[in-house]
Amino acid sequence: MSRTDDGGSAHATQPSEPLKPLDIRSVGTSPQRLDGPGKVTGTARYAWEHPLAAPLYVHPLQAAVARGRVVVMDTGQAEALDGVLAVLTPYNAPRLADTGDAELAVLQSEEVAFRGQFIGAVVAETAEVARHAAQLVAVEYEQLPHDTELSTGRSDLYRPEVVNPTYPTDTEDGDAEAAFAAAPVTVDVTYSTPMEHNNPMEPHTCVAVWEVPEAPGSQPRLTLYDSTQGAHQVRKTLAPLFELPPESVRVVSPHVGGGFGSKGMPHAHDVLAVMAAKVSGGRPAKLALTRQQMFSLAGHRTPTVQRLRLGADSSGRLTALCHDVIEQTSRIKEFAEQTGVASRMMYAAENRSTSHRLAALDIPVPSWMRAPGEAPGMFAAEAAMDELALACGIDPVELRVRNEPGTDPESGRPWSGRHLVQCLRTGAERFGWDRRTGPGTRREGDWLIGMGVASSTYPAYAFPGSVAEIERRADGGGGPGGYAVRIGAADLGTGTWTALTQIAADALDCPLGEVHLEIGDTDLPSGTVAGGSSGINSWGSTVVAAARAFREEHGAAPAPGARTRASMPSDPALRNYAAHSFGAQFAEVRVHTGTGEVRVPRMLGVFSTGRIINPRTARSQFIGGMVMGMSMALFEESVFDHGTGHVVNHDFAQYHVPTCADVLDIDAVWLDEPDLHANPMGAKGIGEIGIVGSPAAVVNAVHNATGIRVRDLPVTPDKLLRS
Amino acid sequence: MPHRRCHQRAAYAQVWHRAVGWYWGGVDFQLTLRVDGEARSLTVDTRTTLLDTLRDRLSVTSPKKGCDHGQCGACTVLLDGRRVLSCLTLAVAHDGAEVTTAGGLASADGELHPLQRAFLDHDGFQCGYCTPGQICSAAGMLAEAAAGHPSAVTAAADDGPDSQGGPDGTVALSDDEIRERMSGNLCRCGAYVNIVAAIREVSAK
Numbered sequence: 001m002s003r004t005d006d007g008g009s010a011h012a013t014q015p016s017e018p019l020k021p022l023d024i025r026s027v028g029t030s031p032q033r034l035d036g037p038g039k040v041t042g043t044a045r046y047a048w049e050h051p052l053a054a055p056l057y058v059h060p061l062q063a064a065v066a067r068g069r070v071v072v073m074d075t076g077q078a079e080a081l082d083g084v085l086a087v088l089t090p091y092n093a094p095r096l097a098d099t100g101d102a103e104l105a106v107l108q109s110e111e112v113a114f115r116g117q118f119i120g121a122v123v124a125e126t127a128e129v130a131r132h133a134a135q136l137v138a139v140e141y142e143q144l145p146h147d148t149e150l151s152t153g154r155s156d157l158y159r160p161e162v163v164n165p166t167y168p169t170d171t172e173d174g175d176a177e178a179a180f181a182a183a184p185v186t187v188d189v190t191y192s193t194p195m196e197h198n199n200p201m202e203p204h205t206c207v208a209v210w211e212v213p214e215a216p217g218s219q220p221r222l223t224l225y226d227s228t229q230g231a232h233q234v235r236k237t238l239a240p241l242f243e244l245p246p247e248s249v250r251v252v253s254p255h256v257g258g259g260f261g262s263k264g265m266p267h268a269h270d271v272l273a274v275m276a277a278k279v280s281g282g283r284p285a286k287l288a289l290t291r292q293q294m295f296s297l298a299g300h301r302t303p304t305v306q307r308l309r310l311g312a313d314s315s316g317r318l319t320a321l322c323h324d325v326i327e328q329t330s331r332i333k334e335f336a337e338q339t340g341v342a343s344r345m346m347y348a349a350e351n352r353s354t355s356h357r358l359a360a361l362d363i364p365v366p367s368w369m370r371a372p373g374e375a376p377g378m379f380a381a382e383a384a385m386d387e388l389a390l391a392c393g394i395d396p397v398e399l400r401v402r403n404e405p406g407t408d409p410e411s412g413r414p415w416s417g418r419h420l421v422q423c424l425r426t427g428a429e430r431f432g433w434d435r436r437t438g439p440g441t442r443r444e445g446d447w448l449i450g451m452g453v454a455s456s457t458y459p460a461y462a463f464p465g466s467v468a469e470i471e472r473r474a475d476g477g478g479g480p481g482g483y484a485v486r487i488g489a490a491d492l493g494t495g496t497w498t499a500l501t502q503i504a505a506d507a508l509d510c511p512l513g514e515v516h517l518e519i520g521d522t523d524l525p526s527g528t529v530a531g532g533s534s535g536i537n538s539w540g541s542t543v544v545a546a547a548r549a550f551r552e553e554h555g556a557a558p559a560p561g562a563r564t565r566a567s568m569p570s571d572p573a574l575r576n577y578a579a580h581s582f583g584a585q586f587a588e589v590r591v592h593t594g595t596g597e598v599r600v601p602r603m604l605g606v607f608s609t610g611r612i613i614n615p616r617t618a619r620s621q622f623i624g625g626m627v628m629g630m631s632m633a634l635f636e637e638s639v640f641d642h643g644t645g646h647v648v649n650h651d652f653a654q655y656h657v658p659t660c661a662d663v664l665d666i667d668a669v670w671l672d673e674p675d676l677h678a679n680p681m682g683a684k685g686i687g688e689i690g691i692v693g694s695p696a697a698v699v700n701a702v703h704n705a706t707g708i709r710v711r712d713l714p715v716t717p718d719k720l721l722r723s
Numbered sequence: 724m725p726h727r728r729c730h731q732r733a734a735y736a737q738v739w740h741r742a743v744g745w746y747w748g749g750v751d752f753q754l755t756l757r758v759d760g761e762a763r764s765l766t767v768d769t770r771t772t773l774l775d776t777l778r779d780r781l782s783v784t785s786p787k788k789g790c791d792h793g794q795c796g797a798c799t800v801l802l803d804g805r806r807v808l809s810c811l812t813l814a815v816a817h818d819g820a821e822v823t824t825a826g827g828l829a830s831a832d833g834e835l836h837p838l839q840r841a842f843l844d845h846d847g848f849q850c851g852y853c854t855p856g857q858i859c860s861a862a863g864m865l866a867e868a869a870a871g872h873p874s875a876v877t878a879a880a881d882d883g884p885d886s887q888g889g890p891d892g893t894v895a896l897s898d899d900e901i902r903e904r905m906s907g908n909l910c911r912c913g914a915y916v917n918i919v920a921a922i923r924e925v926s927a928k
Contacts (some may be wrong), residue, residue, distance in 0.1 A: 032843045038853030040839040040858060042785025042825040048782035086850050127768045127779065128749055201789045201797055201852040201911045257787070257852030258911050291790040480890040493850030620846045620914060627913030652794035652909060659906035 026502040030616035035497040047205035047227040055613040058287035059130035061120035063112040066146035066645025070110040078133035083125035102332035106271040115645040116296025146362040157357040160336035172349030179320035183311025191380035195638040196301040202257020208277035231531030254520040256492035261368030295650035299367025302327040308384035316392040318349035338373035348405035373686035382454035382696035408578035416577035417679035419608035423584035427606040431586040440707035450705025456693030460579035460684035461534040467525035468546035474560035482514035488527030489519040495617030507547030533685030542568040583607040585693035589701040596717025605668040610675035610684035622668030625690020633698035735814035759827025761859030774809035785826035799856035806863025825855030841921035849912035
């Protein structure tokens, strides 16, 4: 995810010595979610739901061609409809001060760069009238040939400068080609993964209010109620487009209905909502993408084609590991997923090479989707490891143990904490791995049964730029009454409201109930984006620093109103270590011999992710990630029609995500080992690692059940029946 | 570069849009709903769904809009005691109806419904956006099972000892029954095992 540097003023200086561990009391316990009562009653307010007087409703217009330009937009009928306030088009939309980000340069030209791109919007008194009017706008295009198909044979694949966020595009350690050619055992396989869509349950929503004070010369004020993983990031991105100073923009986002990366940065609908607000005379303009619109306007996971070449000696020790990735980006904005990056540090292969090549296509803009890079990359790499285990005649758990590196193969640095072998051994024991038999040998009636394993990993990111404020509150009578803890953090289901409160309570050495956390608002000190599983690492470290500075400044019994700010401390000592999370994931599958249906009766994840702040919410995040990984293995595929240039299965009836009936026994456990090199909490982030290993575990289990190796996700019944 | 002007398409579109404009124009209609115990009278466009009526006209935002097509279940409410997808329900068709949202399942003094307490205890959600729909759906589902409504996984009475139908005409809720009956409510955060645990606990009481 992006490294943000959204600094704010910080009154405390940054220490340079190693950070003191946090004394824990609340951390490690499992209070229920503090935002839970609001969520089980539905009274917690998401972006659409803030009470605002006299709102207007925005319905977008989208391009019906994949490439070309709008030549005529007849808005007459729409504008004549009762209740229509405005129809925005490329011809009349407000001009943006900066069009450098082509995804956000909404309605700045008649050019159409992909099907589904915004070409206008209706602003009306009701949602029904807005939608009706949108259907009355007649559009004529000059259509140009489009090119949307990713393939390995393309002559225009290019090498991006870096891959997300700033990793080298290619790496070469030792002589991987020569080592592969000389290896006694080799696996040379190509895997592919499809386009996928994040599909959080809450559609991307932005309610914008553009107020112009009556006093002459005064600055307009923009307020956004936005569904975002980073309120400050939204402000920082959007304010310059509308020539507003950041302090004239407020972004409010206390509760977010899931994001999985797709709300990690503002998208085009945020810009469109602000434009609508600008023509709404101070009234709120409400815009929520429809589920269908989300498939072209809120990012997607790139499809990948990945060639894996593994070379090993006869005992299974890797001598060569080559991971070459081909993926797509949009022609108007580059997003280069770091798909092969985990292969650089995962195993002790002396000779390693990785590469990434992109095709720039006439497609919607790809972006972050839960564990961008690691999820598809580790799927291919860990499935290839399963193939190598078979080729060597070694148990897949044992193969991974034999290739455990003592230090980070990429940097040479010691691990801050790597307990992968312990995860594998613990998981094998708990899962009953010893009951696994050879491929295609276990059958119960019409069902073939198999088990699979895969490793997972995710970097322990922490992004600088957060600032926290602690203030001693007054109770009703003017005496001291707890502590306000303020930071522009986000909770998109991640448990931030609860976990950050626990960290603050321990850092202030006070009961949980005395902490009054405030997050999700740019009126609070700056918070970095909830992405890259960095939230609790970044914000938690910042809150700990602020609490320590507060105690140093104001002592144990501060007077009401006492207040201190601190920014996220940097920890130079951490640079001496390679800090990553690890996990071992196990799956059991049943495959029906007649229909090819795959069921997943059991999954287990054993994780090494440092200290767990709140076991109750952490388990939910782990198993939620595992469900999404199982979904990636079996269900998810955005079917792109290259004739029309759009995703044809753009709804929940056709883009399949797991239902309650698809998920049986899924559990997650973790090793109890705080990683005190990482930060004062000893935590390493848990939002993404759950999805990383589970697709390969499921696919490897399908092979163990059937003897069929599916190298093209998702594993749908047709792929098993035709083999 | 070969160009193609879409004159023909535009002409068709004009005809289509005129037809749509005539056909899809709304008409106002006055109705009264009883929402979470409170009578609410208002005028709605005949095209307005129950979901939008609740959220945008009555500021009852407990039911959520996840897909607007009846595919996700986030908008589930109890309509005269039965669970319905309020995004597929036109308000105009339910004048006088009793609507209960997850907000109304809690008592007026804020005491939570047993399902709500169980969802908190079992952490049956993460982002919370599908949760009010899950809880309304669970409440409706428990009533359906108690009334003996079978599901796709309910064994028929003549299936012998595996029969899941209770002697009193109710359906015993195994985990498979709960999963089957709750599969109209998607949870992208993947909280299903905890949702099933919460409902199992309440149904066992």
